[in-house]
Amino acid sequence: MSQLFAIGQRYLSDSESNLGLGVVVDVDDRCVHILFPQSEETRVYAKASALLSRVVFCVGDTISDQDGNRYVVERCEEIAHVMRYHLTCGKSLMETRLAANISLAKPLERLLAGRIENSEWYDLRQDALKVKAMLSRHPLRGLIGARVDIIRHQLYIAHEVGKRLAPRVLLADEVGLGKTIEAGLIIHQQIMTAKASRVLVLVPDSLQHQWMIELKSRFNLDFALFDLVRTASIKEHNPDQNVFATEQLIIASIDLLLDHHDLYEQAYAAGFDLLVVDEAHHLHWDSEQGGNDKYDLVADFAQNTAGVLLLTATPEQLGVESHFARLRLLDPHRFDDLDDFVDSQEAFADVAAVATLLIDGKPLSDKQIAAVAGLLGFDKSDIDDINHNEKLRTHIINELLDRHGTGRVLFRNTRESVQGFFGRTSIPYPLPLPNAWQNTHYTHGKLREQLWGEENYPDGSWLEHDPRVGWLIGLLKDDLKHKKALLIARSGATIESLEAVLRLHAGIKTAVFTEQMTLLERDQAAAYFADEDGAQILLCSEIGSEGRNFQFVQDLVLFDLPANPDTLEQRIGRLDRIGQIAKITLHVPFVVGTAQEKLYNWYDKALNIFNQISPTAQTVQETYIASLKPLLQAPSTDDNLDAIAHIIADGAALRCKLEAELQAGRDRLLEYNSCRPKTAARIADAMHTLDRSTLLPMFLDRYFEAVGIDYSVQRDNSWVVHPIDASEIDIEGVESLPLDEDGMTLTFSRTQALIREDMQYMTYEHPLVSAVLEMLTSGTFGNTQVALLKTAAMPQGMLLLECHFRIEVVAPKQLNLSAYIPTQVVRVLLSERGDNLSNVATPEKLLPLIERLDKFKARQVVKARTHVIETQAGCAKDIASKELDAISQQAMAQFSEQMNKEISRLKRLQLINPNVRDDEIAQLEAMHTQGVEALSQLSLVPDSIRVLVTVKPH
Numbered sequence: 001m002s003q004l005f006a007i008g009q010r011y012l013s014d015s016e017s018n019l020g021l022g023v024v025v026d027v028d029d030r031c032v033h034i035l036f037p038q039s040e041e042t043r044v045y046a047k048a049s050a051l052l053s054r055v056v057f058c059v060g061d062t063i064s065d066q067d068g069n070r071y072v073v074e075r076c077e078e079i080a081h082v083m084r085y086h087l088t089c090g091k092s093l094m095e096t097r098l099a100a101n102i103s104l105a106k107p108l109e110r111l112l113a114g115r116i117e118n119s120e121w122y123d124l125r126q127d128a129l130k131v132k133a134m135l136s137r138h139p140l141r142g143l144i145g146a147r148v149d150i151i152r153h154q155l156y157i158a159h160e161v162g163k164r165l166a167p168r169v170l171l172a173d174e175v176g177l178g179k180t181i182e183a184g185l186i187i188h189q190q191i192m193t194a195k196a197s198r199v200l201v202l203v204p205d206s207l208q209h210q211w212m213i214e215l216k217s218r219f220n221l222d223f224a225l226f227d228l229v230r231t232a233s234i235k236e237h238n239p240d241q242n243v244f245a246t247e248q249l250i251i252a253s254i255d256l257l258l259d260h261h262d263l264y265e266q267a268y269a270a271g272f273d274l275l276v277v278d279e280a281h282h283l284h285w286d287s288e289q290g291g292n293d294k295y296d297l298v299a300d301f302a303q304n305t306a307g308v309l310l311l312t313a314t315p316e317q318l319g320v321e322s323h324f325a326r327l328r329l330l331d332p333h334r335f336d337d338l339d340d341f342v343d344s345q346e347a348f349a350d351v352a353a354v355a356t357l358l359i360d361g362k363p364l365s366d367k368q369i370a371a372v373a374g375l376l377g378f379d380k381s382d383i384d385d386i387n388h389n390e391k392l393r394t395h396i397i398n399e400l401l402d403r404h405g406t407g408r409v410l411f412r413n414t415r416e417s418v419q420g421f422f423g424r425t426s427i428p429y430p431l432p433l434p435n436a437w438q439n440t441h442y443t444h445g446k447l448r449e450q451l452w453g454e455e456n457y458p459d460g461s462w463l464e465h466d467p468r469v470g471w472l473i474g475l476l477k478d479d480l481k482h483k484k485a486l487l488i489a490r491s492g493a494t495i496e497s498l499e500a501v502l503r504l505h506a507g508i509k510t511a512v513f514t515e516q517m518t519l520l521e522r523d524q525a526a527a528y529f530a531d532e533d534g535a536q537i538l539l540c541s542e543i544g545s546e547g548r549n550f551q552f553v554q555d556l557v558l559f560d561l562p563a564n565p566d567t568l569e570q571r572i573g574r575l576d577r578i579g580q581i582a583k584i585t586l587h588v589p590f591v592v593g594t595a596q597e598k599l600y601n602w603y604d605k606a607l608n609i610f611n612q613i614s615p616t617a618q619t620v621q622e623t624y625i626a627s628l629k630p631l632l633q634a635p636s637t638d639d640n641l642d643a644i645a646h647i648i649a650d651g652a653a654l655r656c657k658l659e660a661e662l663q664a665g666r667d668r669l670l671e672y673n674s675c676r677p678k679t680a681a682r683i684a685d686a687m688h689t690l691d692r693s694t695l696l697p698m699f700l701d702r703y704f705e706a707v708g709i710d711y712s713v714q715r716d717n718s719w720v721v722h723p724i725d726a727s728e729i730d731i732e733g734v735e736s737l738p739l740d741e742d743g744m745t746l747t748f749s750r751t752q753a754l755i756r757e758d759m760q761y762m763t764y765e766h767p768l769v770s771a772v773l774e775m776l777t778s779g780t781f782g783n784t785q786v787a788l789l790k791t792a793a794m795p796q797g798m799l800l801l802e803c804h805f806r807i808e809v810v811a812p813k814q815l816n817l818s819a820y821i822p823t824q825v826v827r828v829l830l831s832e833r834g835d836n837l838s839n840v841a842t843p844e845k846l847l848p849l850i851e852r853l854d855k856f857k858a859r860q861v862v863k864a865r866t867h868v869i870e871t872q873a874g875c876a877k878d879i880a881s882k883e884l885d886a887i888s889q890q891a892m893a894q895f896s897e898q899m900n901k902e903i904s905r906l907k908r909l910q911l912i913n914p915n916v917r918d919d920e921i922a923q924l925e926a927m928h929t930q931g932v933e934a935l936s937q938l939s940l941v942p943d944s945i946r947v948l949v950t951v952k953p954h
Contacts, residue, residue: 005032006081008096011052013043016778020100020810021055038100038810038934055098056083064099101810101937107783107945108873112866114859119852120706121782125944126804126843127699128776129825135764136818140686142189145765147218147753148181149579150691153413153675155683157182161411162189165814165923166273166306168330170280172412173674175313175569175613176421176577180214182411183276183309188219192765194813196273196307199223200244201251202298203278209543211251211278213519217757220767226252231263244270254294268300274307281312285325287338295325302329313615330409331917355400359672363387372396397672408909408916410670415613417671424576426586426610428600429471433593436465443594447633450595452490452560460497468559468589469498473506475557475587476537484529485537485587486550487557488571492516492541494559499539511535515543526550527758542567551579552755557587561599565609565617576613579754586610595632598644602628606651616658620651696764697748703772707731709739711746718759719746733775738767783944786858788851790953799832799865800841800948803876806941807887811934815927820895820935825943826883828876832868836879851951861949869947880940892935899928 009024011034020038027033032050035042045052057063061073063085071093075086083095135141143158153173161167162185171179190196201223203211208225215221224230224247234243244250244267254277257264277283277298285291291299302308310326320342328335335341354368364372364387373380376399386392415421433443441449441456448455454462463469476485489495492514502508511525511534529538530552538550542562556575562568575584588610590596603609606624607617621628624647631647634640704711704721708729711721723743729735745759753761762769775781789800805826809817818824829837853861862869903924910916 008082010055010095010098012055040812065097066099107942111784111945116784116786116855116858117782119785119787122785124702124706125776125782128773132773133824142192143185145763146185147761150684150687151578152680152684153418154178154182156675156680157411158185159683162186168308170310170326170410172312174414176573177413178578179311183311184215184219190274193816197248198272199249199274200272201276202254205253207278208251223249223251226250242266242270258293272305275301275305276309278311280310280326286321299329358393358397411674412670413674422580422583424584426588429589430592431467431589433591434465434467444635447595454494455491458493463497463501471589476508480555483555484553485555485557486553487537487559488540489559490542495539495541509535511538513538513540523758527756530755550574554582554584565607565621593636598632606648616655620655624651691750707734732779737771785946786853786861787948788853788951789948790849790851791950794950796952798950799868801872802829802946804943805880806943808939808941809934815931817931820891822890823887826880828879830872830876884938884940888935888938892932895931
């Protein structure tokens, strides 16, 4: 039978007691809407099954109003289903005016009612509380749960940016260093720490699926991909609905919003906490013409969104104006004048030069030492010892970093600064022009027909004459006989035709990866390829170069060449990237006398893209594309080949010039600030420590056994969780766990998880673990127990009462105040004589002395000793309450120290670095005030209770 709800009634959430006291703000036929003012959350519950407890006070109860005044209830009256409390002071108080920082839990009532849990459940609940407390305090909270390798520069940037309030930064690492991973880590940390809940990712059309896959497979973030079909479907079902308000996490293409102004208006009106823009170098702006349509669109959203991440691999040295334009999106007040920006960058050049010497450990001249002292406002004598004092040297580097003009908004790592790359080499395979291709579209057609003529034959008939097919079979059976290879081609149809030939006619083990496959099918194909006895070759369409990394492979077959060097680099980047364990080999076939050969020579000789990453390749190609395209398409006559040779020479010269400028303009100070070595090392060490711990698998093993979830351990130490029927498990909350109906495979190994994307990577921040912890600590699971205590130190039959009280603070999640509460659970152990044994008989000492008691006898104990249990429970609460004030004071002191330290640091930094925003400091000050007030009103919530009856050891 559903409860009778009315607007104004006060309720507590049975599953989320930390939300505080809620008020009914709306009721319809099926749902009730409850606002929890103290935690700034609103929940919608189904009326028929809402896990809510109505809060109704009785005569003699003490209640508080919203101003903190306390009263005693003299009489209760119900008016239109809403309570009016008449108070002993003569006033009256409607329940709508009750204070919000109240929460209830009822382990004592459950115990007295005979609801006694298994002893294993009780212990599991206590361990879950400890785990939650550990996670709330962990310095890497938000970074723990990602399926990523422990790569220092990525973790450093994510940790530095992700912990900020409303970060506004430009991520500009070179290609292959993992900007998408850095952005994903930041998004994940912002969401996990409640700094952001609504996120909009704007990307080019071609990258939408890559982002969706990466965010799901690596970070367990379910982003909705909004395209024209998705938005039209939402409109069809609810024409009045703002489509961008239907999801919290959204990926959309910039073109979608540009082409459909109504969608732009809805996205803008919906509002987001964090905006992420990939390929930001496509946002063009100049001081005379202003921005292009993409730039202006992003500028609108950036102005309307607190946090902004821009991603680009294009370095500032290739155009100071475009670099300024991107910074202007992040802080238009700071970067409002291009000339001033250029002057400040030039003025900082001398500082960066000195910083480079310091970073490289090279000595400074007396003149340079004097210049540094003057810049920092020191006496020269203060730093005379800089060439011999490592600690002083580090201090001066950090001081220079704080004065860096873009140090807080720009992060850029280069392959040279990161190192650890094995490089790439290429093998060209010139193949003779087959007779069937003479004077056909393969040699005289449009450019796309010459490069990808096989797409004109969807029936697969092109396989008979294409020399690349026989070459590929020979390569796999001879040169790569005992090796795995990745092949990428432009279209799914090409891949499917090749797969049929290789598997059916050549007997080669294959796996396929195309856009026509579901995410599950792609996972299975990737897993089959990763298996030691699985496929020799993975055949991918262009989507194969998006969102998947195969660092365990060193041979890449470029069956065809894309028209864009960025796309080619993206293909190569699936193997040649951070984490690769050896040099990779590119196998590049092309047919002599066709555009394939000429495009290969352009990429190889002009752009040098097959032998190294080429950050200038796109710029060079854009410079010559108008002249290059007709030359590629024209028949290969002597004149045509001479013209190609000239343009290749010009392109190579421009590339060398740009690369020299890039090297000369390297900002070593910026690179150092993008990955401070000591901090990055501490982060990596902390991650490795977590990886080595076996506590999580042991905890999950106990939980699965306790609730009846069956699993088996495989030879590779992965777990296969067998399908469950939640209806057969009579435990509240199990049905809502994120377990696949068909079962799932889990791994606790980061290395295994990086190779086997079909496995769920179990960490403390995985959705399954989070759901288990929430179930164990927020509901009634294991919150009562009666057991025997084997001891000769006490009389036979003496009763001990153990009570656990959670200390909760009701405040917005983004404050993360629980991290500052030194003790999040207060344990009190009393004998029936009133002796406080809490410090003497610790849980660790009691554990081996505990013996189970069957539930029938347990209920008899409770029934016979009800009065003692009730009396001692009240005493336990009084003892715990006396500790609350000291805990509150300690929490406020720690929180204030941390906040004041950060506020003072930013204020000092603002004097020398205008990139520190006024609103950032103001927000921290407001949070400080709000946090102190919340910590001054900690509440004590009964969490669990255990009765122990002493018996003599056998």
